[in-house]
Structure formats: C-alpha cells, structure tokens
Amino acid sequence: KEYNVAILGATGAVGMRMIDQLANSTVPVKNIKLLASKRSAGKKMKFKGQEVTVEEATPESFDGVDLVLASAGGAASKKFLPEAVKRGAVCVDNTSAFRMDPEVPLVVPEVNVDQLKNHKGIIANPNCSTIQMVVALEPVFKKYGLKQIVVSTYQAASGAGQSALNEFYQQAQDYLDGKEMKSTILPTGSDKKHYPLAFNLLPQIDVFEDYGYTHEEWKMIHETKKIMLNDMDAKDIKVTATCVRVPVPISHGESVYFEVADKSATAEDIKAAIRDADGVTLQDDPDHQVYPQPLTAEGHRETFVGRIRPDLENEGAFHLWVVADNLLKGAAWNTVENAERLVEQDLVHVPEDHYEAK
Ligand code: A2P
Known part of the structure; x- marks a missing residue:
C-alpha cells in the first residue's frame, strides 16, 4: 500500500x-x-x-x-x-x-x-520543548512514578520559525560589525515590543497569559499532563515551567528537577531507566566531560540526556539536562x-x- x-x-x-x-x-x-x-x-x-x-x-x-x-x-x-x-x-x-x-x-x-x-x-x-522532556521522563515515570516536575528551558531561535532564525543571525552579524541590532520578530511576532536575541537571553516565548506565565509555559504544563496522564488538568503530577529563548540557532536545552514517587530510586536507577528507553541516548559521564549540547544534538532524531544527579536536600528528587534538535524530534x-x-x-x-x- x-x-x-x-x-x-x-x-x-x-x-x-x-x-x-x-x-x-x-x-x-x-x-x-x-x-x-x-x-x-x-x-x-x-x-x-x-x-x-x-x-x-x-x-x-x-x-x-x-x-x-x-x-x-x-x-x-x-x-x-x-x-x-x-x-x-x-x-x-x-x-x-x-x-x-x-x-x-x-x-x-x-x-x-x-x-x-x-x-x-x-x-x-506536541510543542518542541514538551516532546523532549516527556521522552526523557517517561521511562522514569513508568518505573518510579513522578510527583513533580520543575523545568527551565533554553530554547533555540529556530523554534520561532525561519524568519526569526534569520533575524537572529543578522543581529549577530550587525553586533560584530559594530552596527545597531534590529528586532522585528523576537521574542514573538505576536507581541508589541521586540528585543535582540543575539548576545542576550529573552525570558519570553509567545505571549503572556494568566498568572504571569507565557503561552509556551502553559503549553508545557498542559501538554505534559495530556501526554503522560491523558488529562490536561490532572493533579497527579505537578508541573511548572520557565521558558527562555537563548542565542542558539538549533536544539533546545532543558534543566529538569523532578521528584519520583518511589523514594528508593537512586541516581543510578534513573540513569539505567533512561539508558534503556526508546529514542533516548544517555550522554552522562562527568569524569570525561560528556553531556548533551545543542551543537552535537543538531541533525539527530534522538533525545540526549545527561547530568543526572540526586538533589541533595529533597529525598526522591533528581536533576537532569536534556537536549534535542527542536526542528527534528521537537517537530x-x-x-x-x-x-x-x-x-x-x-x-x-x-x-x-x-x-x-x-
Ligand atoms: P511561505 O513560505 O509561502 O510563507 P516558518 O515556521 O519557518 O515561518 O514556516 C511557515 C510555513 O508555513 C511556510 O512554509 C509558509 O509558507 C507556510 N504558511 C504560512 N501561512 C500560510 C497559509 N496561510 N497557507 C499556507 N501556508 C502558509
């Protein structure tokens, strides 16, 4: 057929x-x-x-x-x-x-x-930033349960489309040429003010909505629950997000703090669960400075995870760093x-x- x-x-x-x-x-x-x-x-x-x-x-x-x-x-x-x-x-x-x-x-x-x-x-x-996070966390959720997710994103310019990516490159060129940077799209074409992304960080992705969260942040909250629990308003996993646009052309990074239900899980257990999962590559070897980066993730279909470590204050809590090509796995x-x-x-x-x- x-x-x-x-x-x-x-x-x-x-x-x-x-x-x-x-x-x-x-x-x-x-x-x-x-x-x-x-x-x-x-x-x-x-x-x-x-x-x-x-x-x-x-x-x-x-x-x-x-x-x-x-x-x-x-x-x-x-x-x-x-x-x-x-x-x-x-x-x-x-x-x-x-x-x-x-x-x-x-x-x-x-x-x-x-x-x-x-x-x-x-x-x-789903939204690009949601996809790579749920790919990384699903194996943990399946084995140890998840109570809470707190994510901060480092999102690439290309997530805002080809014209935003072109605007970002032009800004970088103008800055290095000593010219004034022009902004007409970023942080988002649908809001009134525009700021340069080159040599900068923009803590606004999409427009602002309820409680001071941006639309992108709401997407991460609701989509994660709809995908993992099949219910966008579910309370079983608490999710919150801060989304930031960074001066990187392609591939989003995310710092994720999460708490599991099964408090006996160790960082090694979390690593093993993620290592065995579909679509994920573990790049986690601090002794040899191995961790995911946008430049090495670009062009690949997989989601890359590293920096897996326990939180030292909260029992059953961990941190990880996840990177994926936002235009490929993210879209x-x-x-x-x-x-x-x-x-x-x-x-x-x-x-x-x-x-x-x-
Ligand atoms: P076009 O190239 O003709 O503008 P990006 O996310 O990189 O900005 O790309 C948006 C894509 O959606 C482009 O292929 C663009 O086509 C297409 N597009 C935008 N608006 C419409 C529309 N109203 N009908 C069909 N295609 C559209």
Missing part, C-alpha cells in the same frame, strides 16, 4: 525538514504535494531527488490526499485541516491549533503511541514518526464520525 502525502508549510524551517524526514522514513509515498502560501507557489523543491513544484494551499489541494503533515502555523491548520479530513485525509499537525482538543490525540510515539487509534482524522504533535521527526506508526497500525483512515470544524 502506498499513500498520497501532502506537506502543508513545506517551505518553512520545519516543513523543509519534514520533506527530508519523510524521504528517509518507512512511509511508502505514492505521490507528494508540497503546499505553502501564495508567496511560494511555483517554487521548486526536491523530494527523494525529484523536483516538485510548490503549490498554494487551498481546500481543494487535499482532494485525493491520504496523509497530511502540517506545519504552517495554527491559523493555516485551523483553516485547512478540517477541510482535508472532510476529503478523507488523516492529518498529523505540528501546530498548537488542536493540541488541547479532547477529540485530538496528542502523541509522542515513545510515550503514548496507544492514543493513535483514537484519532478522528487529526493527530497533534519534523516526531510528526513523521507518528505517520510511520499510523501506517504500521493501518490507521491512515478517516472514521465516519470524523473531526468537524468547531
């Missing part, structure tokens, strides 16, 4: 990587459609060495499509994905448009692949990995009671 696949947002930072990840996946592709905005229509791109012309996305673009991989922003997903589902296409969406919808499974294959079978046409891919690869699992489980079918636009 082969599938007609469409990539929505094919020209973006994530979309370009979706093309590459799909080409190197187990998904049998019959025909590929590359969709973007009107601006990119006519642009030539390549899939498995063959030239493909980018088309402007319209509802009719999805006629005859079996599988859609989307990363063109929340507004485009809201507009197009219900249209695609109506036309019989199963959609894996990398935007935040449907993540919290109770009808939409939010899936990280290493953690909750069993949720895929509940889809009604749309499967959501394009997790999307394609979900597509691979859908194909393997023969779930590339839209059910009759499919998702309808609300």
Whole structure:
C-alpha cells in the first residue's frame, strides 16, 4: 500500500525538514504535494531527488490526499485541516491549533503511541520543548512514578520559525560589525515590543497569559499532563515551567528537577531507566566531560540526556539536562514518526464520525 502525502508549510524551517524526514522514513509515498502560501507557489523543491513544484494551499489541494503533515502555523491548520479530513485525509499537525482538543490525540510515539487509534482524522504533535522532556521522563515515570516536575528551558531561535532564525543571525552579524541590532520578530511576532536575541537571553516565548506565565509555559504544563496522564488538568503530577529563548540557532536545552514517587530510586536507577528507553541516548559521564549540547544534538532524531544527579536536600528528587534538535524530534521527526506508526497500525483512515470544524 502506498499513500498520497501532502506537506502543508513545506517551505518553512520545519516543513523543509519534514520533506527530508519523510524521504528517509518507512512511509511508502505514492505521490507528494508540497503546499505553502501564495508567496511560494511555483517554487521548486526536491523530494527523494525529484523536483516538485510548490503549490498554494487551498481546500481543494487535499482532494485525493491520504496523509497530511502540517506545519504552517495554527491559523493555516485551523483553516485547512478540517477541510482535508472532510476529503478523507488523516492529518498529523505540528501546530498548537488542536493540541488541547479532547477529540485530538496528542502523541509522542515513545510515550503514548496507544492514543493513535483514537484519532478522528487529526493527530497533534506536541510543542518542541514538551516532546523532549516527556521522552526523557517517561521511562522514569513508568518505573518510579513522578510527583513533580520543575523545568527551565533554553530554547533555540529556530523554534520561532525561519524568519526569526534569520533575524537572529543578522543581529549577530550587525553586533560584530559594530552596527545597531534590529528586532522585528523576537521574542514573538505576536507581541508589541521586540528585543535582540543575539548576545542576550529573552525570558519570553509567545505571549503572556494568566498568572504571569507565557503561552509556551502553559503549553508545557498542559501538554505534559495530556501526554503522560491523558488529562490536561490532572493533579497527579505537578508541573511548572520557565521558558527562555537563548542565542542558539538549533536544539533546545532543558534543566529538569523532578521528584519520583518511589523514594528508593537512586541516581543510578534513573540513569539505567533512561539508558534503556526508546529514542533516548544517555550522554552522562562527568569524569570525561560528556553531556548533551545543542551543537552535537543538531541533525539527530534522538533525545540526549545527561547530568543526572540526586538533589541533595529533597529525598526522591533528581536533576537532569536534556537536549534535542527542536526542528527534528521537537517537530519534523516526531510528526513523521507518528505517520510511520499510523501506517504500521493501518490507521491512515478517516472514521465516519470524523473531526468537524468547531
Ligand atoms: P511561505 O513560505 O509561502 O510563507 P516558518 O515556521 O519557518 O515561518 O514556516 C511557515 C510555513 O508555513 C511556510 O512554509 C509558509 O509558507 C507556510 N504558511 C504560512 N501561512 C500560510 C497559509 N496561510 N497557507 C499556507 N501556508 C502558509
């Protein structure tokens, strides 16, 4: 069986990587459609060495499509994905448009692949910073239980899209050339003020919401609970986050403090659980200065974990450092990995009671 696949947002930072990840996946592709905005229509791109012309996305673009991989922003997903589902296409969406919808499974294959079978046409891919944290913590949760997670993120510029990444590089160049740095996007295109990221740190990712937390921080709280407990408001695991944009182009880092339920667990036990888990590589050897870094994680599909150590004040509490390529495991690869699992489980079918636009 082969599938007609469409990539929505094919020209973006994530979309370009979706093309590459799909080409190197187990998904049998019959025909590929590359969709973007009107601006990119006519642009030539390549899939498995063959030239493909980018088309402007319209509802009719999805006629005859079996599988859609989307990363063109929340507004485009809201507009197009219900249209695609109506036309019989199963959609894996990398935007935040449907993540919290109770009808939409939010899936990280290493953690909750069993949720895929509940889809009604749309499967959501979590936020990049959530994905790498749950991949690292799921093996700990399964073996020792989790009571609390406190995470601080060090997030790369590319998480804000290709234009933000370009703005960051230009700022760095201007700074070194002794010119004034210009900011029009970061910290977020959707807020009023903009600041340089080069040679700086921005403790704002997305807009501010309730209690002084940013939208990104709320995403980490709610998505972690929905993925690990299947309930965004669950109280079983307490989660809190501080999200910071750092002057790194690709790969997010996270410092995670967590408390386990089984107080007999040692740091060696935690290391062993993480070492044996799918999709994770342990890089934890302080004696030889081995630990995960953005530069070494870039371009890889795995999540890298190191600096695992006990908290010395609280019993059953630990710290770790986790790094993953935000554009691959945090986005394009997790999307394609979900597509691979859908194909393997023969779930590339839209059910009759499919998702309808609300
Ligand atoms: P385009 O390149 O034509 O603007 P990024 O996250 O790197 O900024 O990329 C966003 C992606 O989403 C790009 O491929 C962009 O296409 C695409 N996109 C943005 N808005 C729309 C829209 N309304 N319809 C279709 N594609 C869109």
